[in-house]
Amino acid sequence: MKAVILAAGLGKRMGYMSKGTIKVAGREILYRTLEILKELGISEAVIVTNSRYGEEYGEFIRKYGFNAELIINRHPEKGNGYSLYLAREHVDGKFILIMSDHIYEKAFLERAVRGEGLIVDASPKYTCLEEATKVKIEDGRVENIGKHLKDFDAVDTGFFVLTPEIFNVADDLLLERGKAELSEIVKMAKLGVTFVSGFFWMDIDTPEDIKKARKLIVRASVKGKGDGFISRYLNRKISTRISALLVDYVTPNQMTIATFLLGIFSALLNFVSIPLAGVLYQVSSILDGVDGEIARASMRTGRFGGYADSVLDRYVDFAFLLTLAYVSIKEPLWWVIAASAIFGSAMVSYSTERYKAAYGSDIYSDIPAMRRLIGKRDERIFLTMLFCLAGRIKVLLLLLAILTAIRTAGTVWLVWKNREN
Amino acid sequence: MKAVILAAGLGKRMGYMSKGTIKVAGREILYRTLEILKELGISEAVIVTNSRYGEEYGEFIRKYGFNAELIINRHPEKGNGYSLYLAREHVDGKFILIMSDHIYEKAFLERAVRGEGLIVDASPKYTCLEEATKVKIEDGRVENIGKHLKDFDAVDTGFFVLTPEIFNVADDLLLERGKAELSEIVKMAKLGVTFVSGFFWMDIDTPEDIKKARKLIVRASVKGKGDGFISRYLNRKISTRISALLVDYVTPNQMTIATFLLGIFSALLNFVSIPLAGVLYQVSSILDGVDGEIARASMRTGRFGGYADSVLDRYVDFAFLLTLAYVSIKEPLWWVIAASAIFGSAMVSYSTERYKAAYGSDIYSDIPAMRRLIGKRDERIFLTMLFCLAGRIKVLLLLLAILTAIRTAGTVWLVWKNREN
Numbered sequence: 001m002k003a004v005i006l007a008a009g010l011g012k013r014m015g016y017m018s019k020g021t022i023k024v025a026g027r028e029i030l031y032r033t034l035e036i037l038k039e040l041g042i043s044e045a046v047i048v049t050n051s052r053y054g055e056e057y058g059e060f061i062r063k064y065g066f067n068a069e070l071i072i073n074r075h076p077e078k079g080n081g082y083s084l085y086l087a088r089e090h091v092d093g094k095f096i097l098i099m100s101d102h103i104y105e106k107a108f109l110e111r112a113v114r115g116e117g118l119i120v121d122a123s124p125k126y127t128c129l130e131e132a133t134k135v136k137i138e139d140g141r142v143e144n145i146g147k148h149l150k151d152f153d154a155v156d157t158g159f160f161v162l163t164p165e166i167f168n169v170a171d172d173l174l175l176e177r178g179k180a181e182l183s184e185i186v187k188m189a190k191l192g193v194t195f196v197s198g199f200f201w202m203d204i205d206t207p208e209d210i211k212k213a214r215k216l217i218v219r220a221s222v223k224g225k226g227d228g229f230i231s232r233y234l235n236r237k238i239s240t241r242i243s244a245l246l247v248d249y250v251t252p253n254q255m256t257i258a259t260f261l262l263g264i265f266s267a268l269l270n271f272v273s274i275p276l277a278g279v280l281y282q283v284s285s286i287l288d289g290v291d292g293e294i295a296r297a298s299m300r301t302g303r304f305g306g307y308a309d310s311v312l313d314r315y316v317d318f319a320f321l322l323t324l325a326y327v328s329i330k331e332p333l334w335w336v337i338a339a340s341a342i343f344g345s346a347m348v349s350y351s352t353e354r355y356k357a358a359y360g361s362d363i364y365s366d367i368p369a370m371r372r373l374i375g376k377r378d379e380r381i382f383l384t385m386l387f388c389l390a391g392r393i394k395v396l397l398l399l400l401a402i403l404t405a406i407r408t409a410g411t412v413w414l415v416w417k418n419r420e421n
Numbered sequence: 422m423k424a425v426i427l428a429a430g431l432g433k434r435m436g437y438m439s440k441g442t443i444k445v446a447g448r449e450i451l452y453r454t455l456e457i458l459k460e461l462g463i464s465e466a467v468i469v470t471n472s473r474y475g476e477e478y479g480e481f482i483r484k485y486g487f488n489a490e491l492i493i494n495r496h497p498e499k500g501n502g503y504s505l506y507l508a509r510e511h512v513d514g515k516f517i518l519i520m521s522d523h524i525y526e527k528a529f530l531e532r533a534v535r536g537e538g539l540i541v542d543a544s545p546k547y548t549c550l551e552e553a554t555k556v557k558i559e560d561g562r563v564e565n566i567g568k569h570l571k572d573f574d575a576v577d578t579g580f581f582v583l584t585p586e587i588f589n590v591a592d593d594l595l596l597e598r599g600k601a602e603l604s605e606i607v608k609m610a611k612l613g614v615t616f617v618s619g620f621f622w623m624d625i626d627t628p629e630d631i632k633k634a635r636k637l638i639v640r641a642s643v644k645g646k647g648d649g650f651i652s653r654y655l656n657r658k659i660s661t662r663i664s665a666l667l668v669d670y671v672t673p674n675q676m677t678i679a680t681f682l683l684g685i686f687s688a689l690l691n692f693v694s695i696p697l698a699g700v701l702y703q704v705s706s707i708l709d710g711v712d713g714e715i716a717r718a719s720m721r722t723g724r725f726g727g728y729a730d731s732v733l734d735r736y737v738d739f740a741f742l743l744t745l746a747y748v749s750i751k752e753p754l755w756w757v758i759a760a761s762a763i764f765g766s767a768m769v770s771y772s773t774e775r776y777k778a779a780y781g782s783d784i785y786s787d788i789p790a791m792r793r794l795i796g797k798r799d800e801r802i803f804l805t806m807l808f809c810l811a812g813r814i815k816v817l818l819l820l821l822a823i824l825t826a827i828r829t830a831g832t833v834w835l836v837w838k839n840r841e842n
Contacts, residue, residue, distance in 0.1 A: 304840040307779040311772050311833055318764050326757055335756040336747055339763050343739045346767040351732050353771065356778035358728040412732055419725040 001042050001113070001161075002091050005030065006182070007049040007057060007100035008073040008083045013206050018053035020100030021060050024210050025217040026247045026298025029103055034066050035299060036106050037096075040113055043067050046090045047100070048083040050076045081170050081180030088167040099158035101204045103213055105220065108199035112159045115194030118142060118186060119161070120154035122197040126216060127155060131205065133183065141190045145183045154193070156183075157201055161194070214297075218244045221296035222289070225364040226352075228376030231289070235378055239289035243297065252295035252302075256309050259287045263316030270323040278388025281320050285381040288313065310349065313377065317345045320384070321400070328393040341397045344404025348375060351411040363411070367418050375407035422463050422534070422582075423512050426451065427603070428470040428478060428521030429494040429504040434627050439474035441521030442481050445631050446638040447668045447719025450524055455487050456720060457527050458517075461534055464488050467511045468521070469504040471497045502591050502601030509588040520579035522625045524634055526641065529620035533580045536615030539563060539607060540582070541575035543618040547637060548576060552626065554604065562611045566604045575614070577604075578622055582615070635718075639665045642717035643710070646785040647773075649797030652710070656799055660710035664718065673716035673723075677730050680708045684737030691744040699809025702741050706802040709734065731770065734798065738766045741805070742821070749814040762818045765825025769796060772832040784832070788839045796828035 007020045007030070014022070020030035034045055045068035049057050054072050061068045069090055073083045084097065096113060104112070112119045120135050121127075134152035136144040145156065169189045173180040200220060202213050218240050227236065246255070266280035291309060295301045325338035352370075355363040364370050380400060387396035428441045428451070435443065441451035455466055466489035470478050475493045482489045490511055494504045505518065517534060525533070533540045541556050542548075555573035557565040566577065590610045594601040621641060623634050639661050648657065667676070687701035712730060716722045746759035773791075776784040785791050801821060808817035 302840070303779045304837060307775055307836060308833060310775050310779075311768070311829070314764075314768060314771060318760075322757060322760055322764075325760070326753055330753060332747055332751060332756070335753070335760075336743060339739075339743055339746070339756075339760045342760050343735075343743075343763050343767060346764060346771060347732070347735060350735060350767060350771045350774065353775045353778045354728055354731050357774045358724045358731075360781065408732070412729060415728060416725060419723070 001094055001096055002044045002046060003034070003037055003042055003096040003098060004084065004087045004091060005033075005045055005047045005068075005098050005100050006080050006083050007047055007053065008076050008080060009101070010050070010052070010076070011101075014204075015207075018049065018056045018100075019204055020047075020049075021053075021056055022204065022210065023248060024103060024204065025214045025244075026294065026300070028060065029204060030060065030100055031064060032103060032299060033098060033109070034064075034068070036104070036109050037113070039106075040110060042096065042113065045069070046071060046087050048073055048086055049100075050074075078174070078179040079181045079184075081182050081185045082174060084182060084185070085167060085170040085174060085180070088164065088170075091164065094161065094163055097160035097162055099203065102158040103200075103202050103204065103217075104157075104159065105200040108157075108196060108201050109159075111196045111199070112157070112194075113161065115196060116161050117192030117194060119157045119159040119196050120193045121157050121199075121201070122154045122195055124155045124157075124201075125198060126200055126202050126212075129155070131203075132156070135193065137193055141192050142186050143190075145187050154195065154197075157196065158203060159196075159201075160191075165189075166191075214247065215244050218247060218293055218297045221293045223292060223296065225362065225371075226376070228378040229374070230285075230382040231376070231378040234382070235286045235289055238286050240293060242287070243290050243293040246290065247294050247297050250294060252291045252298075252300055252305050255287075255291035255294055256305065256312065259284055259291060260312040260316060262287060263313075264319055267316070267319035267323045270320070270327050274324065274327070274391065274393070275389045277320070277324070278385040281388075282381055282385040284316065285378055310353070314346050314349060317377070317381075318342055321345065321397070324384075324388070324393060325397060329397075334394060334397065337394075337401050338397050340401035341404065344401055344408065345377075345380065347408045348377070348404050348411075351408045355411075355415055363415070367414050369414055370411065373407055373410045373414070375403045380404070422515055422517055423465045423467060424455070424458055424463055424517040424519060425505065425508045425512060426454075426466055426468045426489075426519050426521050427501050427504050428468055428474065429497050429501060430522065431471070431473070431497070432522075435625075436628075439470065439477045439521075440625055441468075441470075442474075442477055443625065443631065444669060445524060445625065446635045446665075447715065447721070449481065450625060451481065451521055452485060453524060453720065454519060454530070455485075455489070457525070457530050458534070460527075461530060463517065463534065466490070467492060467508050469494055469507055470521075471495075499595070499600040500602045500605075502603050502606045503595060505603060505606070506588060506591040506595060506601070509585065509591075512585065515582065515584055518581035518583055520624065523579040524621075524623050524625065524638075525578075525580065526621040529578075529617060529622050530580075532617045532620070533578070533615075534582065536617060537582050538613030538615060540578045540580040540617050541614045542578050542620075542622070543575045543616055545576045545578075545622075546619060547621055547623050547633075550576070552624075553577070556614065558614055562613050563607050564611075566608050575616065575618075578617065579624060580617075580622075581612075583612075586610075587612075635668065636665050639668060639714055639718045642714045644713060644717065646783065646792075647797070649800040650795070651706075651803040652797070652799035655803070656707045656710055659707050660714060663708070664711050664714040667711065668715050668718050671715060673712045673719075673721055673726050676708075676712035676715055677726065677733065680705055680712060681733040681737060683708060684734075685740055688737070688740035688744045691741070691748050695745065695748070695812065695814065696810045698741070698745070699806040702809075703802055703806040705737065706799055731774070735767050735770060738798070738801075739763055742766065742818070745805075745809070745814060746818060750818075755815060755818065758815075758822050759818045761822035762825065765822055765829065766798075766801065768829045769798070769825050769832075772829045776832075776836055784836070788835050790835055791832065794828055794831045794835070796824045801825070 011019045048071045133156035134149040137153040263284040269277035469492045554577035555570040558574040684705040690698035
């Protein structure tokens with residue numbers, strides 16, 4: 001199947017911009033759609049735009065190397081039905097039709113590409129109903145469609161799975177009236193509908209929509225499976241707000257390095273003020289979520305990013321506990337406890353990651369009980385801050401040494417209990 | 422395809438034992454063959470044995486749950502060609518014929534099952550030529566076959582890929598002479614040959630053969646990819662000898678626990694004698710290879726075993742360096758260095774394993790340059806022993822702190838250089 005993208009609108013409410021190439025959360029709307037479709041096996045596209053935005057879309061296709069043809073609609077006044085009609089020579093058999101200004105999450109697209117006719121949503125969560133195109137359905141087919149329907153069953157998602165017969169309907173309408181809107185074609189064809197409800201999708205009409213979409217995308221990009229208590233209820237609430245602010249300006253790698261430097265700085269701060277160092281360490285823990293959130297939100301996830309981030313995190317923890325112990329402790333026995341806390345911090349991560357290396361899958365997915373095991377990094381750092389503020393460093397080190405040992409032992413025990421081999 | 426196993430021999434030179442169920446390196450010969458064939462998609466077997474060993478093979482099939490039929494040859498005096506003939510009602514189409522007393526490595530079987538006719542080896546490395554059945558080949562077919570051929574081209578591997586036509590030849594011979602040897606049938610049928618040369622396979626005729634096979638199997642079970650210099654040239658030379666001695670009596674898990682306890686004991690020995698502790702630590706490093714060797718040699722590899730072994734290794738290193746530092750050091754600055762050495766030891770492993778978790782493949786396979794990076798565990802432990810013997814503990818800790826930091830940085834750098842994403 002090919003994908004036909006309708007991108008001939010003028011984007012008036014956007015201040016006349018080609019909406020498909022507008023960046024939302026660090027990525028062009030159309031990049032998101034085309035990239036996910038490629039993953040789903042649909043790698044060829046036909047983009048229909050107007051003469052005003054032709055160059056922009058040409059540049060976009062070249063930049064990312066998409067396998068897409070560009071068609072210029074020289075008569076945008078004939079309606080978006082005419083844009084669809086222009087694609088008729090470029091598709092054969094079943095094809096997909098998408099609006100260039102719609103953002104869809106992957107789970108939506110996975111289901112939509114397997115549907116037929118007009119994909120509708122019975123319970124759109126993220127689209128403002130007033131602005132939405134409503135659909136009245138009878139016998140599984142479109143009975144009526146329009147923005148101002150009072151009586152309707154679902155909302156038009158801007159996603160269609162069509163056969164070439166649709167071009168005959170468009171042809172008829174164009175011959176009769178000299179212009180054709182997609183909604184008129186859909187109604188005349190009494191197009192079949194497929195329900196795909198409850199997933200994230202939005203059409204971007206105004207600058208406010210961009211802000212709203214950015215927020216939703218960043219929130220959805222939290223990889224929460226391995227999050228501890230503090231992450232879930234404190235760190236993520238703050239980090240997603242920061243991510244939404246930064247996603248358009250900062251790359252994930254820049255964020256990783258900045259967070260690492262802040263962590264090392266917080267460790268050095270132990271020489272000056274332990275309470276202040278503790279607070280900054282907790283701040284770096286909050287920021288530690290941002291690189292991953294930005295990476296997933298802007299579709300820039302790379303395996304090296306995750307790898308380097310994990311290694312650097314271990315060094316931050318090491319540096320912090322080491323400087324803390326150095327300025328607070330003189331006796332060898334307490335150094336043994338400090339070394340146990342340092343080593344234990346590394347082992348918590350090691351025993352988790354080593355599982356993935358051995359079993360090839362995520363420990364939190366395979367063993368849900370892992371999520372109830374306390375002592376994750378976010379929780380340990382929060383504890384560290386509290387004890388730094390209270391000035392109880394020896395108690396902290398003892399607590400961390402015990403906590404990390406228990407968590408590592410608990411991890412091995414859970415793996416053993418769940419093992420098949 | 423089904424596999425027909427000829428197991429009706431009396432095993433005279435073995436002191437009358439059913440050879441297929443004899444354990445070699447901790448596993449029955451036939452278990453090895455049937456288990457690998459199952460991995461290759463051949464899961465049905467027909468075992469032809471005599472009335473003396475029928476119960477033994479029945480027990481063997483039940484114990485491991487193999488999908489195998491048992492046929493009793495009540496006239497073993499009619500030759501092994503008659504055993505083959507008895508299988509005729511139990512196969513349809515192409516089938517595999519194997520001798521129960523042959524051990525084959527997986528690489529051999531992978532190729533052999535794709536061959537046709539008699540599988541022969543032009544350069545058998547592990548079989549004594551005097552005892553071998555030789556084959557003279559003409560036009561790709563067996564011209565002559567026998568133990569005492571002077572002029573021959575290859576050696577019979579005891580592995581055949583046959584069609585039911587072979588039963589007609591067997592039938593003719595049995596009618597004519599009342600008995601039939603497989604070699605006569607093969608010669609009469611002028612069976613085609615396929616060369617599969619240079620891989621490990623052996624037939625087990627005598628107790629000496631068992632010893633020889635055990636040694637070769639253990640040696641082949643060294644997982645050498647991640648081995649450092651000391652492992653390759655010292656530890657493995659000793660550990661494989663120990664594995665060959667223990668493989669029939671000790672399970673991999675027992676060995677893992679024993680090695681761990683010895684490592685912890687060596688750490689505690691630092692309170693008594695540092696040089697002695699250093700030597701014992703190196704001994705535990707040698708023994709550390711044995712559990713994996715035994716596991717692979719006896720086909721008992723489990724993911725949990727590898728996982729637990731890795732985690733326990735970190736604790737042994739931690740315990741040793743911690744006790745060493747505790748008995749040798751008083752000043753905080755040196756404790757910082759000791760903590761760096763302890764943490765660094767964990768990070769070397771972490772940065773390697775985290776790669777597998779991120780990229781899903783082995784870092785030593787993906788990045789061959791990793792093998793030249795010094796500072797692996799075997800090398801560090803050997804260094805530790807040397808410095809313990811020399812009584813230079815502070816120098817050792819400093820060296821380890823630097824070495825592990827360099828190796829971890831080198832690992833991250835190599836991953837970065839080789840990254841695609």
